[in-house]
Amino acid sequence: MSSHLSALNEFHQQPILACQNVAKTFQVTRKSPFIALQKIDLKVAKGDFVTILGRSGGGKSTLLKLLGGFIPPTSGQILFHGVPLQGITPKIGMVFQENTLYPWLTVEQNIGFGFKVRGKQKRHYGLRVQEVMEHVGLTQSGNLYPHQLSGGMKQRVSIARSLAIQPDVLLLDEPFSALDIQLRRRLQKFLLNIWQETEATMVLVTHDVEEAILLGQKLIVVGGQPGHIIAEVDISASAFRDRYDRQFLELQQHLEGVIGEEPDMMEKSRDLAAVQSK
Ligand SMILES: Nc1ncnc2c1ncn2[C@@H]1O[C@H](COP(=O)(O)OP(=O)(O)OP(=O)(O)O)[C@@H](O)[C@H]1O
Ligand SMILES: [Mg+2]
Structure with a gap:
């Protein structure tokens, strides 16, 4: 392939949003900084629906705020269309x-x-x-x-x-968590329809395993202390759009275990890869 063509190819594959070795530390008291997130590497491509799953306090909202330019990373960088993100922009929507x-x-x-x-x-x-x-x-x-x-x-x-x-990307932070199950399911369907009709790029944070599998094409699990990405699962197959499918239920059960059993998460994430390759 000519260098011109490979450059073009690279351009098309460039993610809309990317984290490169991002860490976020909060200075709670003068003595003890709190590391909320570390070593975050993440790519969001055009048209992706990425779901971020993790237990309460795990750093999900922090990650979303970093991706939206609401807070700056302590180290590493967030790239938006390949350029370091310099704060909020109307091109990144946030719910x-x-x-x-x-x-x-x-x-x-x-x-x-x-x-x-x-x-x-x-x-x-x-x-x-x-x-x-x-x-x-x-x-x-x-x-x-x-x-x-x-x-x-x-x-x-x-x-x-x-x-x-x-916006080029819509970030959603647990948008349905305060709603009852019936309404939540209606709005999940509604969001999937919008995603399909508008070909939008979405990143949704949730602690609801079923929601994370049902809506996402790529699922990221954030956990551990300090928070980091402990697993990435490709859930683009149609089986993961059907909450009664065997593959769906297996992955759901597994992820519920993973989230419930921190700090054993590193072990579990290896099992997760096995589930994925079945
Ligand atoms: N501005 C801040 N100053 C100090 N600590 C913070 C700040 N923002 C978040 N944290 C800490 O970072 C950690 C992650 O918080 P975050 O809000 O990202 O969690 P979360 O995964 O979204 O939780 P939840 O599911 O409950 O919304 C928590 O321990 C929290 O106390
Ligand atoms: Mg949160």
Whole structure:
């Protein structure tokens, strides 16, 4: 292959987002820094749906905040389209773990906020807001305020608000964890549909093993102390879209064990590779 062609090939394979040997330390007291994450190497390619799984306090939100440019790494670097990420950008959308809707704005105004704050006129973005509201099934609720919405509706508004400005990547931090199982399943289906229809790139954090397998194409397990990536599983096969499939159930049971049995995780991650290669 000519060097020109191989350069072109490399360009197409360049991940949208990448972590290179990233570590994050928090200075809690003057004496003892707390290492939340270390040695994180991760690549997110265009169109990927990556799920990040780990137990509470394992560093999942920290990793997502690093990927979104909300906090800088202590060492290593985060590359966005091959260039070091210098803080937040509208090209990376974020749906936070907690509700971050503006209570004084209606559903429609919340969704259009990303445009308004950039000085855009409503006639330029009104149509896009309507389109996204339709996508998330909220056309009838455009004039309601957040306190008039159910939990699931609020999460759909948050997702719509992030999608409206068409980010290159959407980061989602446990978006459905506060919802009951039926609603969670409906919204999981809804998110998968959006991912398929818009060919978006998504990174979703969860501590729900079933959710991580069902939604992702690539699953990453974060664990240990300090937190690091203990396993990566390719779950792009169709078996992993069916929660009753034998392969799905086997992997689910295994990962539940892995997460429940920290600090034995390194051992378990080796078993995980065996499950994967079956
Ligand atoms: N700003 C901060 N200052 C000090 N410590 C922090 C800070 N942010 C996070 N941490 C610590 O880093 C660790 C990882 O926190 P993080 O919020 O990333 O966990 P998580 O995996 O998202 O947990 P959960 O599932 O409960 O949301 C925790 O021990 C937490 O106390
Ligand atoms: Mg978290």
